[in-house]
Every structure is written in structure tokens, then in C-alpha cells.
Amino acid sequence: MALSASTTLPHSVDRVAAVFVDEDFLRHTSELVGGSLESFTIDGDTAGAFTTTTVRTLPTTRLPDIARKFVGETLKVTQTEKWEAPAADGSRTSNIALKVAGAPLDVTAVQRLVAEGGSTRIELEGNVTSSVPFLGGKIADAAEPMVGKALNIQSQQAQAWLESH
Numbered sequence: 001m002a003l004s005a006s007t008t009l010p011h012s013v014d015r016v017a018a019v020f021v022d023e024d025f026l027r028h029t030s031e032l033v034g035g036s037l038e039s040f041t042i043d044g045d046t047a048g049a050f051t052t053t054t055v056r057t058l059p060t061t062r063l064p065d066i067a068r069k070f071v072g073e074t075l076k077v078t079q080t081e082k083w084e085a086p087a088a089d090g091s092r093t094s095n096i097a098l099k100v101a102g103a104p105l106d107v108t109a110v111q112r113l114v115a116e117g118g119s120t121r122i123e124l125e126g127n128v129t130s131s132v133p134f135l136g137g138k139i140a141d142a143a144e145p146m147v148g149k150a151l152n153i154q155s156q157q158a159q160a161w162l163e164s165h
Contacts, residue, residue: 003109003126007155011162013090013113016120019085019158020094023053029157034059038076048085053078076101081111090115096126104130123153 011015019025027037035058042049058076084096091114098107109126 003107003124003128004160005124006121008116008119008121009155009159009162010119011159012118013086013092013115015091015162016122016158018048019161020081020087021046021083022161026054028161029153030056030058032157033153034061034125035074047082050083051085052081054081060080072102075103078105106131112154122158124155127144 021042021123023037023040026040030037035056038055038057039053041053042050043052056079057074058077060072078099078101080097080099080119084091084093091112093113094111096107096109096111098105100107101136106129107126109124112121112123114121114123
């Protein structure tokens with residue numbers, strides 16, 4: 001199932017990228033949806049290419065009942081982002097992979113922070129797949145809206161965070 005979203009924030013790519021790798025911001029977005037930030041690490045210098053690993057525990061209250069029977073009340077989600085060094089105009093690209101412990105889902109996405117004058121256009125494109133024979137497509141179809149919403153929360157909350165910090 002395909003993920004696709006785009007939004008523009010009236011802040012520079014540097015500021016938007018800094019928020020996306022701010023541990024306090026990640027804790028805020030995790031708690032906003034009823035979860036918790038278990039750990040966050042940055043490997044490398046954020047001025048160039050680097051990798052972040054974020055581990056969250058998230059509630060399953062929005063999953064269909066049949067799915068909750070299999071995964072329980074919470075999910076442990078590990079999000080790895082491999083950030084490329086900034087382009088000449090300051091734009092950034094991040095390759096995102098989500099792994100959900102105990103659930104047969106794989107999420108891959110590319111997030112681009114595109115410099116547009118003093119603003120940043122955030123583009124997100126990706127896929128949700130499931131390795132379960134026969135039912136994989138249905139599982140991915142059911143998960144896609146929730147995964148898409150979770151990834152979009154980061155962009156939406158970044159605007160409010162930048163205005164208040």
C-alpha cells in the first residue's frame with residue numbers, strides 16, 4: 001500500500017531537520033498519541049550524513065479488534081532514518097524504515113525536506129507491506145492509514161513546536 005503526503009512549513013530546512021532529530025520533540029509526538037519514547041540515538045554529525053534510531057511504545061487502541069488480538073495493547077516500533085548530507089541548496093533526504101515488533105509489517109519511506117526560499121516543503125512517499133501469505137495485502141491495507149497518520153503527525157506537530165520553541 002502506498003503512502004504519500006506533502007506539506008509546507010514556513011521555516012528553513014535547517015530548523016525543520018533540527019526539530020525532526022530533537023529528542024524532546026520525539027518524546028512529545030510519542031506522548032501525543034498515547035505512547036512513550038523508549039530510546040533515541042543519533043549516529044554521526046547532523047551537519048552531514050547521519051542515522052537516527054527511535055524506539056517507541058504505541059497503543060493499539062486504533063487498530064481493528066482482530067489485529068489487537070494478535071499484537072496486544074501496545075506495539076514496539078523501531079524507526080530508523082538514514083539522513084543524507086544536505087544538498088547545495090540545503091535540502092535534505094531521509095530514508096525511513098519502520099519495524100513493528102511482533103507484527104508482520106514493513107514500512108519504508110523517503111522523506112524529502114525541500115528548500116523553497118525561507119520555507120520547507122516536506123514530501124513523504126513510501127510503502128507498507130506485510131509478509132503474511134494470502135492475508136498480507138489486507139494487513140497492509142488496514143495498517144496504511146494508521147502508519148500514514150503517524151508519519152504525518154511529525155510534520156504537523158513540527159509547525160507548532162517551531163512556533164513555541
